[in-house]
Amino acid sequence: MEWITTEKEKKTWELKEILAEDAPGKRACVCGAVQRIRDMGEITFVILRKRDGILQTVFERGNGPDPSVLSKEACVQISGVIRAETRAPGGRELYADGLRILSRPDEPMPIAVSGKQSGASLETRLDLRPLSLRGLRERARFKIQEGVARAFREYLQAEGFTEIHTPKIGARGAEGGANLFRLEYFHRPAVLAQSPQFYKQMMAAVFERVMEIGPVFRAEKHNTRRHLNEYVSLDLEMAYLTDFTDLMRLETGYLAYLTRLLSAEYAPELALLGVTLPQTDRIPAVRFSEARRLAAEKYGVPIRSPYDLEPDEEQRIGRYFQEECGADFVFVTHYPSRKRPFYTMPSPEDPEVTESFDLLFRGMEVTTGGQRIHDWKMLTERIAARGMDTEGMEAYLSAFRHGMPPHGGLGIGLERMTMQLLGEENVREVSLFPRDQRRLTP
Amino acid sequence: MEWITTEKEKKTWELKEILAEDAPGKRACVCGAVQRIRDMGEITFVILRKRDGILQTVFERGNGPDPSVLSKEACVQISGVIRAETRAPGGRELYADGLRILSRPDEPMPIAVSGKQSGASLETRLDLRPLSLRGLRERARFKIQEGVARAFREYLQAEGFTEIHTPKIGARGAEGGANLFRLEYFHRPAVLAQSPQFYKQMMAAVFERVMEIGPVFRAEKHNTRRHLNEYVSLDLEMAYLTDFTDLMRLETGYLAYLTRLLSAEYAPELALLGVTLPQTDRIPAVRFSEARRLAAEKYGVPIRSPYDLEPDEEQRIGRYFQEECGADFVFVTHYPSRKRPFYTMPSPEDPEVTESFDLLFRGMEVTTGGQRIHDWKMLTERIAARGMDTEGMEAYLSAFRHGMPPHGGLGIGLERMTMQLLGEENVREVSLFPRDQRRLTP
Missing domain, CATH: 3.30.930.10 (Bira Bifunctional Protein; Domain 2)
Known part of the structure; x- marks a missing residue:
């Protein structure tokens, strides 16, 4: 027998904590789904979808984990240091030094959810609703x-x-x-x-x-x-x-x-x-x-x-x-x-x-x-x-x-x-x- | 055409207003259902059921409206003066000088709703649920x-x-x-x-x-x-x-x-x-x-x-x-x-x-x-x-x-x-x- 109380150990960060004024410079561990991957050569941006918005994470080649194992809609836990970055959504990014894959999709998405419009018809989006809602x-x-x-x-x-x-x-x-x-x-x-x-x-x-x-x-x-x-x-x-x-x-x-x-x-x-x-x-x-x-x-x-x-x-x-x-x-x-x-x-x-x-x-x-x-x-x-x-x-x-x-x-x-x-x-x-x-x- | 806004004219009082410390002595108009009538001869108590409790109203014979026209479950609007009365529920009563009947029941209730227990079986109370819930x-x-x-x-x-x-x-x-x-x-x-x-x-x-x-x-x-x-x-x-x-x-x-x-x-x-x-x-x-x-x-x-x-x-x-x-x-x-x-x-x-x-x-x-x-x-x-x-x-x-x-x-x-x-x-x-x-x- 053990006792359950409401005490929680802080394990992962929510987006609003990362957007806090005093967050830059702190270490954080974040969970989310991979919304988009932009491979720029020396640097790769992995955009995470969180429940209240998106977070840019940054992987530097040869320095820390390799993001090339990732694909869209993988669920991950990324740790690193929060940095202020005006070009990033919300003005923050996470400079990654740790990566843990929580789940991998078996197939690519049949519908785009990262752009502004999926381009798909209403009927298609409704057929694929559990997926299209991820947009x-x-x-x-x-x-x-x-x-x-x-x-x-x-x-x-x-x-x-x-x-x-x-x-x-x-x-x-x-x-x-x-x-x-x-x-x-x-x-x-x-x-x-x-x-x-x-x-x-x-x-x-x-x-x-x-x-x-x-x-x-x-x-x-x-x-x-x-x-x-x-x-x-x-x-x-x-x-x-x-x-x-x-x-x-x-x-x-x-x-x-x-x-x-x-x-x-x-x-x-x-x-x-x-x-x-x-x-x-x-x-x-x-x-x-x-x-x-x-x-x-x-x-x-x-x-x-x-x-x-x-x-x-x-x-x-x-x-x-x-x-x-x-x-x-x-x-x-x-x-x-x-x-x-x-x-x-x-x-x-x-x-x-x-x-x-x-x-x-x-x-x-x-x-x-x-x-x-x-x-x-x-x-x-x-x-x-x-x-x-x-x-x-x-x-x-x-x-x-x-x-x-x-x-x-x-x-x-x-x-x-x-x-x-x-x-x-x-x-x-x-x-x-x-x-x-x-x-x-x- | 007219404009609808959220402004309300104060017409009737809620129970919590009557229970306020500074309420005694004020005039109030109250709506409710007649839960119980106690005819004491010179005085009749009409207990009103409100959404958040009950209110005792007092009718004095020969002074103001005649409560003998009332029956249980009539819906009424009663106006009068709020008085402090330690023996009344919540320590307040309304000394009535105005009575308006809003609706009258056509038949007496088939189930008691004013006492502590109705005495009726669960099956009966469920059959009469719209009425028994008034208890x-x-x-x-x-x-x-x-x-x-x-x-x-x-x-x-x-x-x-x-x-x-x-x-x-x-x-x-x-x-x-x-x-x-x-x-x-x-x-x-x-x-x-x-x-x-x-x-x-x-x-x-x-x-x-x-x-x-x-x-x-x-x-x-x-x-x-x-x-x-x-x-x-x-x-x-x-x-x-x-x-x-x-x-x-x-x-x-x-x-x-x-x-x-x-x-x-x-x-x-x-x-x-x-x-x-x-x-x-x-x-x-x-x-x-x-x-x-x-x-x-x-x-x-x-x-x-x-x-x-x-x-x-x-x-x-x-x-x-x-x-x-x-x-x-x-x-x-x-x-x-x-x-x-x-x-x-x-x-x-x-x-x-x-x-x-x-x-x-x-x-x-x-x-x-x-x-x-x-x-x-x-x-x-x-x-x-x-x-x-x-x-x-x-x-x-x-x-x-x-x-x-x-x-x-x-x-x-x-x-x-x-x-x-x-x-x-x-x-x-x-x-x-x-x-x-x-x-x-x-």
Whole structure:
């Protein structure tokens, strides 16, 4: 028997330690993957990939270990002396006098990961995703995506939200039977959750404010640049709101926190990808009917579907508020009732529209939210009016029957939010291992 | 059009504001659910349930609003004056002069949520989970569970880990074909992820250190007090470890951080549930063969299965180290190879055992972890020796073929960890909406 404690012996150096002001002149031992090798004759540069950037190591011929045994993607441990070198990334290099090979690749990489662009198509890069992600730019997108989710959690936690985990296997979906993945669950039919909607609403009567970050599953047969069949949803639900504008203020607060967090802690990744952070100090809110009228008039495109926005209409509305107000975001409010789910609160002054909103970010919907009906009678009347089958909704309805606070919430698609933030053309770029109609691997 | 900013008008008070030292004498307006009503004749106490505790409000007969219109689980907004009152919870009460009913229940609750124990069986409480969770004690378990997950994330983030999201629908499972939930994915067979194992390993070559908190799905036909068919897994994987003891030190660090976080920020819930936090400053580590020998000798129970621990054997090993060292946790190391997955690193000095461990917490396994094989040839030889089918593993294997760092990781069952922390008898107590062979709703 021995005792395990948290005491660690310092064995290897991280990049930020090497970049410290007083590091030059010190001995260090560093682990990393060989990203690139530049043989200059007398000197060979071996560029190591570390989790937070790259490090230049220098091997001098005839003086210390021989780097010619190395190949790209070998994992190594290199020891030597840290030197200041303005031409090196971060202004540091490691002058190597020790080399230990930790693992060797069996084959050269089928895709370039050290240059600025791999040159490969999206399809190829997705087929080779475990390898293509080793590229610094591809990797950086997911570091920023971490920040998008982290900001959501940190901001809401400070606002008194409790993080919950609701089941992904269930007996029925929140929005009815369409677009559900079906499975057999111990000889019973079951479905994958297309949203934590019912659960988060029920939990608003327990914790008042809840959030969840988790996967949702939609068997939609869309094959577009903005749809995934499995994605990560940032969900929140809050009780005792005054009206649905509370939710828009909360989301604005989150977005402001997000941009602060990214500036503070994700600056290298933002710089690498050349990202310009959006304006988040104030966001225009405009009614659905007005937004489409303004965009239709300005751009001369007639309104087609009367009850919902088409993707190109979202783009024009985004463009309108970008041009007219310099706004990256716009809340579109008061969507028509008939295109919103049964639980959406109708507007008191006009029951044909709802106390709901979408948030468009640079012309694409990234959030749907709104106030929910909390009165049991009103809810059951709505369900009856729509001719819905309530089988499997017993627990949900019983929560309302036994008293629910006024509440509302929203859901943000993590990948879409990241896509718009980074200016990517395809949402698959910002899903580590995307799932679409054709893609089930890797 | 209007502008949405983050500015909020202060409308209602939260409990912590009412508990502030300078609060007595101030006017406040409070929202909450009616937890209990005590009619004393001249005076009626209405106990409000808030997200962070309860608040006593006082209605005086003939002076202000009439509380007789209220019933349990009504949601209300009460205004009045804050008074210091040592007999009230938290030493404060609200002397009411205004009452607004926000919603009324249609029916009395079928289960008591205001007393210390509801008296109802686990099955009944799970059937009525959206309602039973309104009880303060049931709710408190999930607040503490939030802390368990939050500590994992915060601790690892400070250690340089990146949080990732890997797909839950895939073409095959990490541990082979057993215990998988199967579904149809656009006319193709697919499975639900029983672990993010392959993905987190592949990502160790990208981010070096990754973590994921997400659902995992196991179609095991166990029906025990410690199994769920869907649970939340806290996963991590790290590159460039020296050996697998690095992982045990990291987990010990997490547990120490967890107990500090719970003490600091979850004290009311710990007190409500009477939880004694475990010792986490040092944890004994003992080899599998030695642990079972010590427990078998001390308690006179012969060893049955030679390659794995039975639940009652885990209990005896936990008891042994509790009695002999006062330890709540024990790492059991060097499990036999034949009971560990193919990717587990064999021990250099004895290939019949592995560089792996389980963590037992008060006699129950809450973590499995270990170093993985990183060498492509060694991995493929292992796969061949086990006669495994590699179909669907192409991407995983290609990551090794193209160079993997030495790495290892672990997975913690969130519900089991919470169960042992709280001393619950059944893991279903600490799953918001548990999924087992019989239970697919609510």
